Amino acid sequence: MNLKQLSQHLGLSQTTVSRALNGYPEVSEKTRKTVREAARAHGYSPNARAKSLATGRTHAIGHVLPVSDQHEMVNPIFGDFIAGAGSTYARHGYEVVLSLVEDSKIENAYRTIKARGNVDGIVVHGPRMRDSRIELLQELGLPFVVHGRASDIAGPYSWHDVNNTRAFRRATAFLLDLGHRRIALVNGLEFLDFAHRRRLGYEQALSDHGLPVDPALMRSEEMTEGYGYRAAAAMLDIPAPPTAFLVSSMITAIGVRRAILERGLVLGRDVSVITHDDDLSYLSNGQSVPIFTATRSSVRAAGARAAELLMQLINDPGSGPLSELFEAELIIGQSTGPAPT
Amino acid sequence: MNLKQLSQHLGLSQTTVSRALNGYPEVSEKTRKTVREAARAHGYSPNARAKSLATGRTHAIGHVLPVSDQHEMVNPIFGDFIAGAGSTYARHGYEVVLSLVEDSKIENAYRTIKARGNVDGIVVHGPRMRDSRIELLQELGLPFVVHGRASDIAGPYSWHDVNNTRAFRRATAFLLDLGHRRIALVNGLEFLDFAHRRRLGYEQALSDHGLPVDPALMRSEEMTEGYGYRAAAAMLDIPAPPTAFLVSSMITAIGVRRAILERGLVLGRDVSVITHDDDLSYLSNGQSVPIFTATRSSVRAAGARAAELLMQLINDPGSGPLSELFEAELIIGQSTGPAPT
DNA sequence: TTGAAAGCGGTACCAA
């Protein structure tokens, strides 16, 4: 059932029916009531494509995920982020359009998205340290919010980010307080902005304690299980192996733990492991089980918040740019026992 | 730049330009070349909404995720599934439209999706054991593929599923072979079809070995970390606690491990844990580290395959219904030592 | 308070 059929059925014009349904004031209450009831009875909903063609607004938000042929993994937190954003959009009558775009075609992809005109705005995922997408989007005049930040952009733009630097600084400091002196960082790809900031926090904590940064204890790759395993295995086999691992993702931590167990070492006794996720962390005295950010629910909240920022930007372009920095919660148990030597 | 502007710029009709760009044979090669070059030079891409309004095809696929206010978690495998599906769609020029729909409004949501007409087909997520959505979609005539199955549907429909029953039967049998006799099942919500099938496999393996099914060793809830913790804690505190846990999700397994460690028990020595995920499993002799399905990459592959099925269904409606059952890989280490008593 | 008609940006039929 479309508008024409509905209006014929009612003996009214398309115009009147459209106005009645969209809450225009010049329709009599009686007419509006009749129209509303008929619409419900016939299960009428307006054709979204036609509506957007007529209004110029699509009521859709694009989420663009860069994928690369070299490391084509999707960030595991994406599911939670989009869940948070999705429910928020749904409440406001917006839809989500997902685009997985190959890294090399990303520039063209944004131009195409703009030209095809099927979204009102965009959420940029996986920002790089130097990210040309942001300037491109500004140039195109397509409203956008970045999930994360890009370190090389000087001017203002809209973003929503977790304080990765501070989170890793605190986690590293915590391990130092436990007595650890050789702390390994198993990080994600550091051309990704979040991973770069995490390393910064790690290095800051070491400097705060007057400790040198040891490249032999630092790794940076795509966050797979296999990478965690290989990185931890290699570092555990050097003459002075780390007594603690700070791991950027739950999946990678699985590999790290595998390497530890394989060597007959006991998690939380011989080696501490802290993960930046909902995952268990294992501390040196084995008595407590701290959980280190970011939790799944906090990622959902971030998605919801980013969605809100973008919708505001779309509906009131003058209000931008909008940005927010979330402090990740660091949930720490009571354990402060000494580190292994 | 739109079609009208481009055609005026070229001194041709919209018709000819459209035909040249869409590969119609009646255009001279010379004209086609000119048009193509001009289109590229001006960065022209057709407006998706206008195109779909004219053709009746949207080149978009809807993924509908049920969310509920009681348990509003999104299945963690969704990210990988949609990544696999998304790249496949992208290769074929399709887009993904995501809808998060509240459980109670799901029926209406499908009707609305059909009426609004902004997708050519749908992927149904999170099928229930008794799921009215399938019959509704059949009635609406909207092409669809179910990720999973619904046990109560007799007639044929299109689906793509992992063999959950067999996976859990094998895993349970494996634990039984190791000598375990008290094996706990920490399952997801069993009105979800996949969780129901997992329990079936678990029970089958017990029956195969002539063992009774003990309700005291079975739990079924939403797969959070907290649930895993509470379930394992409670079961470990009964007079004859389980010596092994079979856990439905990585997140839940984190909680299970936390409860185990908190009681001073050693994973893989005192208690075995097998997870249905990429996660580590801990076996009784602690010597090996088997990993139990489904891996992230297999979930991606499943998403890709489901996407292919749906696109075929859309482009050749006569070819359905299409269904496929994936056998999950069970990666097992060498360890077959005895279970704790 | 209601309706006629133009237009959003394409496609596709029919005629030339």
Added chain:
DNA sequence: TTGGTACCGCTTTCAA
């Protein structure tokens, strides 16, 4: 091989 035109389903201006 090319162009004119109706049409997809809706909104919105203008007139009644």
